[in-house]
Amino acid sequence: xxxxxxxxxxxxxxxxxxxxxxxxxxxxxxxxxxxxxxxxxxxxxxxxxxxxxxxxxxxxxxxxxxxxxxxxxxxxxxxxxxxxxxxxxxxxxxxxxxxxxxxxxxxxxxxxxxxxxxxxxxxxxxxxxxxxxxxxxxxxxxxxxxxxxxxxxxxxxxxxxxxxxxxxxxxxxxxxxxxxxxxxxxxxxxxxxxxxxxxxxxxxxxxxxxxx
Numbered sequence: 001x002x003x004x005x006x007x008x009x010x011x012x013x014x015x016x017x018x019x020x021x022x023x024x025x026x027x028x029x030x031x032x033x034x035x036x037x038x039x040x041x042x043x044x045x046x047x048x049x050x051x052x053x054x055x056x057x058x059x060x061x062x063x064x065x066x067x068x069x070x071x072x073x074x075x076x077x078x079x080x081x082x083x084x085x086x087x088x089x090x091x092x093x094x095x096x097x098x099x100x101x102x103x104x105x106x107x108x109x110x111x112x113x114x115x116x117x118x119x120x121x122x123x124x125x126x127x128x129x130x131x132x133x134x135x136x137x138x139x140x141x142x143x144x145x146x147x148x149x150x151x152x153x154x155x156x157x158x159x160x161x162x163x164x165x166x167x168x169x170x171x172x173x174x175x176x177x178x179x180x181x182x183x184x185x186x187x188x189x190x191x192x193x194x195x196x197x198x199x200x201x202x203x204x205x206x207x208x209x210x211x212x
Contacts, residue, residue, distance in 0.1 A: 007093025010040075011210060012086065014101040016175060017139030018168050019161050020146030020153075021191045022198070023099060026139070029199045030206065031097050037211070042089050045099040047074055049081040061158040068119065071109045075123045078102065082128060102128070103136055103178050103186070108160065111174020112167050132185060135209055137202060138175050139191040143168035 015023045034041045047057040056077040089096050102124055109115040143165050179186040
């Protein structure tokens with residue numbers, strides 16, 4: 001009998017950006033491209049990703065709450081997501097592609113809402129010390145264009161999506177700040193382009209980062 005060693009660790013890839021930046025279709029395309037290479041991929045999202053996380057997501061998206069409660073619930077859902085799904089998948093050699101992770105909490109709660117940076121740092125260090133995605137793609141788009149896209153979609157907005165334009169300007173600025181402080185993990189994608197051009201850039205980045 002041939003002995004098979006332990007599976008190589010999987011990769012963790014996250015997609016980030018303000019609401020309306022066009023992440024969803026590009027996540028699906030990236031997952032399909034990875035699977036075409038024979039990689040076993042799990043697709044997930046935050047907040048959410050587990051039964052408990054999805055219940056917390058409903059509270060976070062629709063129930064008014066104190067800013068610090070919001071941040072702690074985000075990280076509570078993330079801790080469950082890591083323990084129950086992300087880390088076991090990576091250890092088994094599967095890749096995980098996730099719509100949002102801690103960069104979103106930094107952008108929305110610190111940048112958008114004004115959560116103290118030291119409180120965010122403490123939560124991040126507690127929930128996932130020394131753990132970050134292998135690659136993060138930040139979809140950068142002006143809030144005006146994003147708002148027009150959201151309006152055209154006809155979707156019923158959650159309480160984050162109902163925020164004013166200046167909120168999303170702060171979120172966008174926080175994402176770009178995070179990108180400047182975390183190269184080469186975080187790559188900024190110009191999301192104001194045709195989807196096929198964005199998809200081609202993402203596939204090139206994936207090839208260069210993981211398959212070169």
